[in-house]
Amino acid sequence: MAEQAASNQTVRTRRVFYIPGYDPIHPRRYRELFRKESAAQAEISGYEVTLKPKSIKGGYGWRAHSVIDGAETETEFEVLVWSDIVKGSMEQGILQTYGQLVRTAWTYIVPGVLWRLMKLRRGPVIAALYPIVFLLVQLMLALALAALVGWGLSFAHPWAAPLGLAVVWPVLAWFKKKDAKFFAYYLMHDYAYSAKTEGAYAPELEERLAEFGNRIAAAAETDVDEVLVVGHSSGAHMGVTVLADLVRAGRIDEGRVSFLSLGQVVPMVSFLRKADRLRSDLAIMGAQGLIPWVDVTAPGDGAAFALCDPVAVSGAATPDKKWPLVVSAAYSHTLSPERQADLKWAFFRRHFQYLCAFDRPKSYDYFQITAGPLRLWERYGGKKPSKSRIDNSVSKYTSLAA
Template structure:
């Protein structure tokens, strides 16, 4: 890995979380928010279409801290896999609910997770409660309709049961407000194989690892992998596979990993997450990269300031990564901005990718488009004093 800390050319690989939306959403988010941050922080940044031959992405030209840079961003597209996993009928979703609840409760994982942060556990319980309340409401409507129909004929009451699927279908059409089905499918996807990597995602990550390996030979000054939410544990596996296979050239660009709003324990605490736990333990000691983990206690959907390796119980001797720091929303957002976002939980979960009106040392656009490598920018930075490192997971084995 190169010791050069100045960046003129950078390649960024962005791994989104569980999201059925097309990747252009992230390009537009980057374009809009980078303009806002540039206006606040006094630098220049421009987003343009990426190279035609490349996978989906965009190019960024910037002048930050008095120096010009060019960055090519590529998105790992797995929204099609997410859509397929969400393509379930109402009955199948309720069956999924009970299987997922059993995976977390029956294994004792849910109670372990509660020892870390209550926010993401409440987020995990939310779709279960909402879907059960919707079912209860549908049954009450059916019961009331049956009573009315029985006034006309004693046997007509059975027709009231037809209201159940109609009411549930109505709730599903309104899920853009409730997010119950969306979250249910998200947690079910994690728990479907008790933490093991789904085969369809395995193949996608292998192709993505090849792309990162190729970028390390193309003359860039830094190759930066960014994982957000459930994209973090995918990034861990990509980088572990890359380094384990000896595909990081010693004279190549700086290799960096930025993990944002991670939910690693939702997977690593499950019984069959052997591969993820092994990848975490392996990556934690590697000198080939610099790993910065950023979260914030104000983000109720993330395991904020929880060291993903340590809490998973697989911290190796000589552990050096990740460097865990806080985005400190209550300090980096003005009071007015914080009040506007405080109860918008999903929006706050994406704040790491957005502009801050009172930025401190974490600035997503300086990191992804500025003239310093991630390692240089955070050299000497101390980890958050309130980080959580105690091992909590019941399952710590790294092989079947």
Template sequence: MAADTPVRRRLVCYIGGFDPQGPAHYHQLYATEAARQAAVSGHEISVGRRQRLGEHIAGWEVDARIDGQSVRTRYEFLRWDDIVRARWPRSRWALLRTTLWASWQCWRDGVMWYSWRRSWPAFLALAGPGLAMLIWVLLLGVVGVLAAGLWGAGWPLATGLWLLLAVPGLVALGVEAERRTQMAWLMRSLACLVRQGRGQTPELEARLDHFAAHLAAALQDPAHDEVLLVGHSSGAMLAVSVAARALAQVPAGAAARLSLMTLGQCGATLSQQPQAQAYRDELVAVGSSAQLHWLDVSAPADGCCYALVDPCEGLPLPPGSPGAKRLNPRFAQLFTPASYERIRHDKYRCHFQYLMASEVVGEYDYFAITAGPRSLQERFAHRDGVADFRQFECFGGIRR
């Protein structure tokens, strides 16, 4: 599109992260937060009813008047929540085994070491749950051994019982730590990414192929002024794969209306796995394509992402490749200081703030992006991308 041509009709294809909640939840989230943002920014946004639009696709219509211009958007939710539920360990012992296994694989493959050197908040999110559970298991074992040893050595029964009473306390402490840090969600997601890197998720690959065919057909439909593919969290990696596979299916130039926006990406968790060559190839295909515009948005306050790290870092992109334009959404400017402090310390909420309304009118506005009259590229054309963010590096960082 020409820079001065407003978007009148848009298709948004949204891929969420590793979340068992389906389109009903995300439809309600979009409608509620759109109304809140409209009250703050003066938008007029009407969100229609949720509908089944096709196999593994739900969606809703959005009619908006933003910046004095009317826009019609079809917002599609590309579903893989059924796959998430099938790979969601439910018992605590199954979760414990999954956590320790996934953590060990990431240590062995160098993902943890890369994360520690490149982005220590991401390292804490990845390594913290496994280390915490390992310490918790060791403490339980130590308490049990001490209780048995003291009892066998002739100590009073009461002493052993007091030690055994510490077990429920340790269990309660572990449960509370899991609740506060969302360790269970993080570790389930990590385990799926490890299996994905090893090619052990055929049902997910088939779903991505399905999404890619759908996107390719949309790109060849002249009814859309902009086709905006959005991926959040681990859905950002899936969006890259879908974009790469769709590009391979359309004629040269057919993807000129395609915009890709990745939010809170944790792509290095997959791309740094030695076995994930297929995903690295897809990153190169998307990063080197001049057909689409790729905007990667990540906040330093979001501890569940690789904030402002180039998703294509270290990959052999041809000289002059556009790659991903990286931007900080500047959450601190979208809220009062008191509200921002609450959000910053609630890492789960902070990780989802990309999809939510702000308290103050600001540059990052998810609803103006997905329902407004300007294309993704035009909306942020005045902003220079972040080129060399090193705030979270340790031990000299990653050699470039």
């Protein structure tokens, strides 16, 4: 068995470019996650993955050596960093954040975008509504406490009641300080970042995406056996744009690059009025014949638009559409009942499960895909798309960039 697997090996060297979602944390987090979870999956599945320092200059990353069914593979990982842009967008005070709340709610609710998103999946829409609702709850609690304090002060002097308003700001500041537990400010900044431009890319992000494209194109010119781009969460639609630009410019040859999107939230951006650029990128990536694209989500991930074909639902499908292949990570089958119970209320952890070990693995194995001996399409080429996928056009806005 091992000799046969080794003889089928097509990847001995690989470059992986990982595009994170909206995350202000240092990229070392992803190295540590890979180290811990690859060891767990290797023990479960009976193979070896060893991490080493990266050997390629530039960027933050690591190197992985794997031995799977007798086949040895060396993979260089690089995190395409935009956490500095995320941090900058999160540097908002309390009043600014409530201003974001109003603008974001207006952008999604008034044109009817939110209701169309609800037709796809309720989970990510609830996740989008959560920061709006909870920030309003915080404000109401602060005002209620102010009214109570004012009522108490009124017994001392009738004119002292308005002094109760002095407690509003400290209460709101306390909630903001504790946001590591509540995630209301974090999620508000996340959704507000795209809503601010109504789906268009901000100039600083356009510049960063161009840098990402240059790094990927340079890797594709080397002698590695596969260049794999992985986009997780918001990083999925960024990956679409980066690769679409390379296809437009003729900078990618057939069979050199593969694309894996995980836990995508593409409709949260592509459904917005000014997302013409992203919809055009989706149309190109859906029809091109150079880069195999596999989209993996799971209904158990309430933060993703699970099994929603991002090209089709965004109204960007052309008659010659080929991609993506939409498949499920199927948490209900690939995680034991005990593991599912552990993750029941761990919403963020479930959104990152694609990057983690499965205790009942089936066809999806992040570590075999990114560090194993086969190219992405060799692993998925014979697989049929999920029967439960949603592939009808739902977006109100379907215009493409000129």
